[in-house]
Amino acid sequence: MQTGGARRKMKYLFFDTECANCFDRTGKLFSIGFVLTDENFNVSEPREDILINPDAPFDWFVVRKMMAYDRRIFKTKPKFDAVFPRLVELLDGAVAVGFNTAADVVYLLDECNRYKLEPPKIRFFDVQLWEQKLSERQNVCRLAAAYETWCGMEAHDAHRSDMDAEMTMNVAKAMCARLGMNMDEAVAANPDFQGETEGFYYAYSTDEMRDSRDKTPRPHYRKVKPGQENFCLRGSRNYEMFMRFAEDINKRNDGKKVCLSDNLESFDYDRAMRALTRIDAAGMGYTFKPSEAAVYVSLAREDETGKMRKCSKFNRARRLAKEGAIEMMTADEFEKAYPLPEGANLDWDRFDKPEFAREVKRKKRKRRKNNDPTKQGSHR
Secondary structure, eight states: OOSSOOOOOEEEEEEEEEEEGGGGGGOEEEEEEEEEEEEOOEEEEEEEEOOOOOSSSOOOHHHSSSSSSSSGGGSSSHHHHHHHHHHHHHTEEEEESSSHHHHHHHHHHHHHHHTTTOOOEEEEEEEHHHHHHHHSSSOOOOHHHHHHHOOOOOSTTTHHHHHHHHHHHHHHHHHHHHHTTHHHHHHHOOOGGEEETTTTEEEEGGGGOOOSTTOOSSSSSOOOOTTTTTOOTTTSSSHHHHHHHHHHHOOOOOOOEEEOOHHHHHTTTTHHHHHHHHHHHHTEESSOOOOGEEEEEEOOBOOOTTTOOOOOTTTHHHHHHOOOOOSSHHHHHHHHHOOOOTTTTOOOGGGGGGGGOOOOOOOOOOOOGGTTTOSOOOOO
Protein backbone atom coordinates (compact mmCIF):
# COMPACT_ATOMS: atom_id res chain seq x y z
CA MET A 1 0.00 0.00 0.00
CA GLN A 2 3.00 2.31 0.44
CA THR A 3 5.68 3.16 -2.06
CA GLY A 4 9.38 3.54 -1.48
CA GLY A 5 11.07 6.86 -0.68
CA ALA A 6 9.46 9.55 1.45
CA ARG A 7 6.39 8.33 3.23
CA ARG A 8 3.23 10.01 1.97
CA LYS A 9 0.70 10.90 4.63
CA MET A 10 -2.31 8.65 4.07
CA LYS A 11 -5.96 9.58 4.01
CA TYR A 12 -8.76 7.14 4.75
CA LEU A 13 -12.07 7.47 2.96
CA PHE A 14 -14.57 5.47 4.98
CA PHE A 15 -17.46 5.02 2.57
CA ASP A 16 -20.60 3.08 1.72
CA THR A 17 -22.89 2.95 -1.30
CA GLU A 18 -26.54 2.15 -1.94
CA CYS A 19 -28.02 0.98 -5.26
CA ALA A 20 -31.47 1.50 -6.75
CA ASN A 21 -31.16 -1.91 -8.38
CA CYS A 22 -28.56 -4.40 -9.55
CA PHE A 23 -30.44 -5.69 -12.58
CA ASP A 24 -28.22 -7.05 -15.35
CA ARG A 25 -25.57 -7.56 -12.66
CA THR A 26 -24.89 -3.83 -12.69
CA GLY A 27 -25.33 -1.58 -9.66
CA LYS A 28 -27.04 1.81 -10.20
CA LEU A 29 -26.03 4.06 -7.31
CA PHE A 30 -28.40 6.47 -5.60
CA SER A 31 -26.08 7.44 -2.73
CA ILE A 32 -22.42 7.46 -1.73
CA GLY A 33 -21.77 8.27 1.92
CA PHE A 34 -18.34 9.02 3.31
CA VAL A 35 -16.16 10.36 6.12
CA LEU A 36 -12.57 11.37 5.32
CA THR A 37 -9.96 11.04 8.10
CA ASP A 38 -6.25 10.69 8.68
CA GLU A 39 -4.57 7.62 10.17
CA ASN A 40 -5.56 8.72 13.69
CA PHE A 41 -9.23 9.19 12.78
CA ASN A 42 -9.04 12.98 12.81
CA VAL A 43 -11.87 14.04 10.48
CA SER A 44 -10.89 16.28 7.56
CA GLU A 45 -14.16 15.92 5.61
CA PRO A 46 -17.20 15.44 7.88
CA ARG A 47 -19.86 12.84 7.23
CA GLU A 48 -21.78 13.48 4.02
CA ASP A 49 -24.27 11.61 1.85
CA ILE A 50 -23.93 12.33 -1.86
CA LEU A 51 -27.37 11.70 -3.35
CA ILE A 52 -27.49 10.61 -7.00
CA ASN A 53 -30.20 10.24 -9.62
CA PRO A 54 -29.75 6.54 -10.51
CA ASP A 55 -31.42 7.03 -13.90
CA ALA A 56 -33.02 3.63 -13.31
CA PRO A 57 -36.08 2.23 -11.53
CA PHE A 58 -35.87 1.31 -7.86
CA ASP A 59 -36.13 -2.36 -7.02
CA TRP A 60 -39.23 -3.00 -4.91
CA PHE A 61 -37.09 -4.63 -2.20
CA VAL A 62 -34.83 -1.58 -1.99
CA VAL A 63 -37.86 0.69 -1.57
CA ARG A 64 -39.41 -1.46 1.16
CA LYS A 65 -36.32 -2.52 3.08
CA MET A 66 -33.24 -0.47 2.25
CA MET A 67 -34.10 3.23 1.79
CA ALA A 68 -33.73 6.09 4.24
CA TYR A 69 -35.12 8.64 1.79
CA ASP A 70 -38.27 9.22 -0.23
CA ARG A 71 -37.30 7.92 -3.66
CA ARG A 72 -39.11 10.79 -5.37
CA ILE A 73 -36.38 13.25 -4.36
CA PHE A 74 -33.80 11.50 -6.54
CA LYS A 75 -35.36 12.79 -9.77
CA THR A 76 -33.91 16.22 -8.96
CA LYS A 77 -30.43 14.97 -8.02
CA PRO A 78 -27.39 14.93 -10.34
CA LYS A 79 -26.46 11.73 -12.15
CA PHE A 80 -23.30 9.80 -11.44
CA ASP A 81 -21.23 11.45 -14.16
CA ALA A 82 -21.92 14.85 -12.55
CA VAL A 83 -20.62 13.78 -9.11
CA PHE A 84 -17.76 11.72 -10.54
CA PRO A 85 -15.14 14.55 -10.38
CA ARG A 86 -15.84 15.00 -6.67
CA LEU A 87 -15.46 11.28 -6.11
CA VAL A 88 -12.12 11.21 -7.94
CA GLU A 89 -10.92 14.10 -5.76
CA LEU A 90 -11.90 12.27 -2.58
CA LEU A 91 -10.19 9.05 -3.68
CA ASP A 92 -6.95 10.81 -4.67
CA GLY A 93 -4.25 9.77 -2.20
CA ALA A 94 -6.77 7.92 -0.03
CA VAL A 95 -7.40 4.33 0.95
CA ALA A 96 -11.08 3.52 0.51
CA VAL A 97 -12.32 1.69 3.59
CA GLY A 98 -15.66 -0.05 3.84
CA PHE A 99 -17.56 -2.99 5.23
CA ASN A 100 -17.48 -5.59 2.45
CA THR A 101 -15.54 -3.00 0.48
CA ALA A 102 -15.20 -5.06 -2.68
CA ALA A 103 -18.96 -4.86 -3.31
CA ASP A 104 -18.94 -1.06 -3.05
CA VAL A 105 -15.88 -0.87 -5.31
CA VAL A 106 -17.64 -3.03 -7.92
CA TYR A 107 -20.66 -0.69 -7.86
CA LEU A 108 -18.37 2.27 -8.52
CA LEU A 109 -16.77 0.43 -11.43
CA ASP A 110 -20.22 -0.50 -12.74
CA GLU A 111 -21.20 3.16 -12.85
CA CYS A 112 -17.95 4.16 -14.54
CA ASN A 113 -18.67 1.51 -17.16
CA ARG A 114 -22.30 2.58 -17.54
CA TYR A 115 -21.36 6.24 -18.09
CA LYS A 116 -18.22 5.47 -20.14
CA LEU A 117 -15.89 7.11 -17.60
CA GLU A 118 -12.26 6.19 -17.06
CA PRO A 119 -12.27 4.50 -13.63
CA PRO A 120 -9.94 5.94 -11.00
CA LYS A 121 -7.25 3.85 -9.37
CA ILE A 122 -8.73 2.70 -6.07
CA ARG A 123 -6.81 1.23 -3.17
CA PHE A 124 -9.12 -0.31 -0.60
CA PHE A 125 -9.22 -2.06 2.76
CA ASP A 126 -12.02 -4.29 4.09
CA VAL A 127 -13.04 -3.76 7.72
CA GLN A 128 -15.53 -6.64 7.54
CA LEU A 129 -12.80 -9.22 6.89
CA TRP A 130 -10.54 -7.63 9.51
CA GLU A 131 -13.38 -7.74 12.06
CA GLN A 132 -13.99 -11.41 11.30
CA LYS A 133 -10.32 -12.16 11.97
CA LEU A 134 -10.19 -10.25 15.27
CA SER A 135 -13.49 -11.67 16.51
CA GLU A 136 -12.50 -15.17 15.39
CA ARG A 137 -15.86 -15.53 13.69
CA GLN A 138 -16.51 -18.46 11.42
CA ASN A 139 -18.38 -16.18 9.03
CA VAL A 140 -18.45 -12.44 8.38
CA CYS A 141 -21.11 -10.42 10.20
CA ARG A 142 -23.24 -7.44 9.27
CA LEU A 143 -22.12 -3.89 9.99
CA ALA A 144 -24.85 -3.37 12.60
CA ALA A 145 -23.70 -6.42 14.57
CA ALA A 146 -20.05 -5.35 14.41
CA TYR A 147 -20.95 -1.84 15.52
CA GLU A 148 -22.89 -3.11 18.52
CA THR A 149 -20.05 -5.52 19.44
CA TRP A 150 -17.15 -3.07 19.16
CA CYS A 151 -18.81 0.26 19.99
CA GLY A 152 -21.32 -0.96 22.57
CA MET A 153 -24.15 1.04 21.05
CA GLU A 154 -27.20 0.17 19.01
CA ALA A 155 -26.78 0.64 15.27
CA HIS A 156 -28.66 3.59 13.78
CA ASP A 157 -30.08 4.52 10.36
CA ALA A 158 -28.96 1.34 8.65
CA HIS A 159 -28.76 1.58 4.84
CA ARG A 160 -28.14 5.31 4.90
CA SER A 161 -24.75 5.56 3.27
CA ASP A 162 -23.20 8.34 5.34
CA MET A 163 -24.31 6.75 8.62
CA ASP A 164 -23.00 3.34 7.52
CA ALA A 165 -19.69 4.97 6.54
CA GLU A 166 -19.44 6.59 9.98
CA MET A 167 -20.28 3.30 11.72
CA THR A 168 -17.54 1.60 9.68
CA MET A 169 -15.09 4.28 10.84
CA ASN A 170 -16.11 3.81 14.47
CA VAL A 171 -15.74 0.03 14.25
CA ALA A 172 -12.25 0.43 12.77
CA LYS A 173 -11.39 3.03 15.41
CA ALA A 174 -12.49 0.70 18.22
CA MET A 175 -10.49 -2.21 16.80
CA CYS A 176 -7.40 0.00 16.42
CA ALA A 177 -7.81 1.17 20.03
CA ARG A 178 -8.03 -2.45 21.22
CA LEU A 179 -4.78 -3.26 19.40
CA GLY A 180 -3.01 0.02 20.24
CA MET A 181 -2.39 1.00 16.62
CA ASN A 182 -3.54 3.53 14.03
CA MET A 183 -4.99 2.84 10.57
CA ASP A 184 -1.61 2.98 8.86
CA GLU A 185 -0.38 0.20 11.13
CA ALA A 186 -3.63 -1.76 10.89
CA VAL A 187 -3.57 -1.76 7.09
CA ALA A 188 0.13 -2.68 6.98
CA ALA A 189 -0.46 -5.55 9.40
CA ASN A 190 -3.31 -7.04 7.33
CA PRO A 191 -2.22 -7.33 3.70
CA ASP A 192 -4.84 -10.02 3.02
CA PHE A 193 -7.61 -7.46 3.42
CA GLN A 194 -6.05 -4.86 1.12
CA GLY A 195 -6.90 -4.57 -2.55
CA GLU A 196 -6.71 -2.36 -5.59
CA THR A 197 -8.35 -1.77 -8.93
CA GLU A 198 -6.85 -1.83 -12.38
CA GLY A 199 -9.19 -0.40 -14.95
CA PHE A 200 -12.49 -2.24 -14.52
CA TYR A 201 -10.91 -5.12 -12.59
CA TYR A 202 -10.32 -5.40 -8.87
CA ALA A 203 -8.43 -7.86 -6.71
CA TYR A 204 -7.38 -8.41 -3.14
CA SER A 205 -3.64 -8.44 -2.62
CA THR A 206 -3.09 -12.14 -2.01
CA ASP A 207 -3.54 -14.94 -4.53
CA GLU A 208 -5.97 -16.71 -2.19
CA MET A 209 -8.28 -13.67 -2.11
CA ARG A 210 -7.91 -12.79 -5.80
CA ASP A 211 -11.33 -12.14 -7.25
CA SER A 212 -11.86 -10.71 -10.70
CA ARG A 213 -8.57 -9.78 -12.34
CA ASP A 214 -8.25 -13.13 -14.13
CA LYS A 215 -11.94 -13.49 -14.96
CA THR A 216 -14.05 -12.37 -17.88
CA PRO A 217 -15.06 -8.69 -17.65
CA ARG A 218 -18.60 -7.94 -16.52
CA PRO A 219 -21.30 -8.54 -17.52
CA HIS A 220 -20.98 -12.33 -17.47
CA TYR A 221 -23.04 -14.00 -20.19
CA ARG A 222 -23.96 -17.64 -20.45
CA LYS A 223 -21.40 -19.68 -22.33
CA VAL A 224 -22.75 -21.51 -25.36
CA LYS A 225 -21.59 -24.85 -26.69
CA PRO A 226 -19.82 -25.19 -30.06
CA GLY A 227 -22.38 -25.11 -32.84
CA GLN A 228 -24.77 -22.93 -30.80
CA GLU A 229 -23.19 -19.58 -31.61
CA ASN A 230 -26.29 -18.51 -33.57
CA PHE A 231 -28.72 -19.64 -30.87
CA CYS A 232 -30.50 -17.08 -28.72
CA LEU A 233 -30.57 -18.90 -25.36
CA ARG A 234 -31.56 -17.27 -22.09
CA GLY A 235 -28.59 -15.73 -20.31
CA SER A 236 -26.46 -15.57 -23.46
CA ARG A 237 -25.18 -12.40 -25.05
CA ASN A 238 -27.40 -13.05 -28.10
CA TYR A 239 -30.47 -13.18 -25.86
CA GLU A 240 -29.47 -9.93 -24.17
CA MET A 241 -29.03 -8.19 -27.53
CA PHE A 242 -32.41 -9.53 -28.72
CA MET A 243 -34.15 -8.27 -25.58
CA ARG A 244 -32.55 -4.86 -25.81
CA PHE A 245 -33.59 -4.48 -29.46
CA ALA A 246 -37.14 -5.62 -28.69
CA GLU A 247 -37.48 -3.19 -25.79
CA ASP A 248 -36.04 -0.36 -27.85
CA ILE A 249 -38.67 -1.04 -30.51
CA ASN A 250 -41.50 -1.10 -27.97
CA LYS A 251 -40.42 2.25 -26.53
CA ARG A 252 -40.87 3.88 -29.93
CA ASN A 253 -43.68 1.93 -31.60
CA ASP A 254 -47.17 1.54 -30.20
CA GLY A 255 -48.79 -0.18 -33.18
CA LYS A 256 -49.94 -3.77 -33.40
CA LYS A 257 -47.54 -6.39 -32.08
CA VAL A 258 -45.85 -9.43 -33.55
CA CYS A 259 -45.00 -12.68 -31.74
CA LEU A 260 -42.24 -14.96 -33.05
CA SER A 261 -42.09 -18.72 -32.73
CA ASP A 262 -39.65 -20.11 -30.16
CA ASN A 263 -38.00 -21.94 -33.05
CA LEU A 264 -37.13 -18.60 -34.64
CA GLU A 265 -36.61 -16.55 -31.51
CA SER A 266 -34.37 -19.07 -29.69
CA PHE A 267 -32.53 -20.96 -32.41
CA ASP A 268 -31.81 -18.48 -35.22
CA TYR A 269 -30.40 -15.26 -33.76
CA ASP A 270 -29.55 -13.53 -37.04
CA ARG A 271 -32.95 -14.24 -38.59
CA ALA A 272 -34.75 -13.23 -35.37
CA MET A 273 -32.87 -9.91 -35.26
CA ARG A 274 -33.76 -9.31 -38.91
CA ALA A 275 -37.38 -10.06 -38.01
CA LEU A 276 -37.19 -7.34 -35.33
CA THR A 277 -35.76 -4.96 -37.95
CA ARG A 278 -38.75 -5.71 -40.20
CA ILE A 279 -41.14 -5.22 -37.26
CA ASP A 280 -39.53 -1.89 -36.41
CA ALA A 281 -39.63 -0.66 -40.01
CA ALA A 282 -43.36 -1.45 -40.15
CA GLY A 283 -44.00 0.61 -37.00
CA MET A 284 -45.10 -2.46 -35.05
CA GLY A 285 -44.09 -3.74 -31.62
CA TYR A 286 -42.90 -7.08 -30.25
CA THR A 287 -44.40 -9.39 -27.64
CA PHE A 288 -43.67 -12.84 -26.27
CA LYS A 289 -47.37 -13.58 -25.81
CA PRO A 290 -49.64 -14.66 -28.70
CA SER A 291 -52.60 -13.23 -26.76
CA GLU A 292 -51.10 -9.73 -27.12
CA ALA A 293 -50.13 -10.11 -30.77
CA ALA A 294 -51.88 -9.33 -34.03
CA VAL A 295 -49.44 -11.52 -35.98
CA TYR A 296 -47.80 -14.81 -35.03
CA VAL A 297 -44.78 -15.92 -37.09
CA SER A 298 -44.23 -19.69 -37.14
CA LEU A 299 -41.15 -21.64 -38.13
CA ALA A 300 -40.73 -25.42 -38.54
CA ARG A 301 -37.34 -26.55 -37.25
CA GLU A 302 -35.72 -29.89 -36.50
CA ASP A 303 -33.73 -30.62 -33.35
CA GLU A 304 -30.39 -32.46 -33.17
CA THR A 305 -32.12 -35.86 -33.48
CA GLY A 306 -34.09 -34.89 -36.58
CA LYS A 307 -37.41 -34.51 -34.75
CA MET A 308 -39.51 -31.40 -35.22
CA ARG A 309 -39.11 -28.95 -32.36
CA LYS A 310 -42.26 -27.99 -30.48
CA CYS A 311 -43.06 -24.34 -29.87
CA SER A 312 -44.85 -23.61 -26.59
CA LYS A 313 -46.67 -20.70 -28.24
CA PHE A 314 -47.91 -22.51 -31.34
CA ASN A 315 -51.07 -24.19 -30.00
CA ARG A 316 -52.18 -21.02 -28.26
CA ALA A 317 -51.63 -19.01 -31.45
CA ARG A 318 -53.52 -21.59 -33.52
CA ARG A 319 -56.55 -21.38 -31.20
CA LEU A 320 -56.50 -17.60 -31.39
CA ALA A 321 -56.25 -17.77 -35.19
CA LYS A 322 -59.35 -19.97 -35.36
CA GLU A 323 -61.18 -17.30 -33.33
CA GLY A 324 -60.00 -14.64 -35.74
CA ALA A 325 -58.01 -12.85 -33.02
CA ILE A 326 -54.59 -13.29 -34.60
CA GLU A 327 -53.06 -13.80 -38.05
CA MET A 328 -50.66 -16.73 -38.46
CA MET A 329 -47.84 -16.49 -41.00
CA THR A 330 -44.80 -18.62 -41.70
CA ALA A 331 -41.40 -16.96 -41.43
CA ASP A 332 -41.08 -16.96 -45.24
CA GLU A 333 -44.51 -15.34 -45.63
CA PHE A 334 -43.69 -12.73 -43.01
CA GLU A 335 -40.40 -11.83 -44.66
CA LYS A 336 -42.14 -11.49 -48.03
CA ALA A 337 -44.89 -9.30 -46.58
CA TYR A 338 -42.49 -7.12 -44.59
CA PRO A 339 -39.22 -6.75 -46.54
CA LEU A 340 -36.07 -5.36 -44.95
CA PRO A 341 -35.84 -1.61 -45.54
CA GLU A 342 -33.06 -0.42 -47.80
CA GLY A 343 -29.95 0.47 -45.81
CA ALA A 344 -31.20 -1.27 -42.66
CA ASN A 345 -28.73 -1.19 -39.76
CA LEU A 346 -27.77 -4.84 -39.17
CA ASP A 347 -25.01 -4.08 -36.66
CA TRP A 348 -26.34 -5.96 -33.65
CA ASP A 349 -23.32 -4.95 -31.51
CA ARG A 350 -24.82 -1.49 -31.14
CA PHE A 351 -27.17 -2.93 -28.53
CA ASP A 352 -24.19 -3.60 -26.25
CA LYS A 353 -24.03 0.13 -25.51
CA PRO A 354 -25.24 1.45 -22.12
CA GLU A 355 -28.21 3.30 -23.60
CA PHE A 356 -29.73 -0.04 -24.60
CA ALA A 357 -29.16 -1.76 -21.23
CA ARG A 358 -32.32 -3.43 -19.95
CA GLU A 359 -33.84 -2.70 -16.57
CA VAL A 360 -35.29 -6.12 -15.78
CA LYS A 361 -37.14 -6.72 -12.54
CA ARG A 362 -36.17 -10.01 -10.98
CA LYS A 363 -39.55 -10.93 -9.61
CA LYS A 364 -39.92 -13.67 -7.07
CA ARG A 365 -42.14 -16.45 -8.35
CA LYS A 366 -44.64 -16.36 -5.49
CA ARG A 367 -44.60 -12.61 -4.79
CA ARG A 368 -47.99 -10.93 -5.06
CA LYS A 369 -48.35 -7.96 -7.35
CA ASN A 370 -49.47 -5.69 -4.52
CA ASN A 371 -46.18 -6.30 -2.71
CA ASP A 372 -44.41 -4.08 -5.22
CA PRO A 373 -44.92 -0.48 -4.05
CA THR A 374 -42.98 1.05 -6.94
CA LYS A 375 -45.65 0.01 -9.49
CA GLN A 376 -43.06 0.37 -12.21
CA GLY A 377 -42.92 -1.52 -15.48
CA SER A 378 -45.12 -4.24 -16.81
CA HIS A 379 -46.54 -7.01 -14.62
CA ARG A 380 -46.92 -9.38 -17.53
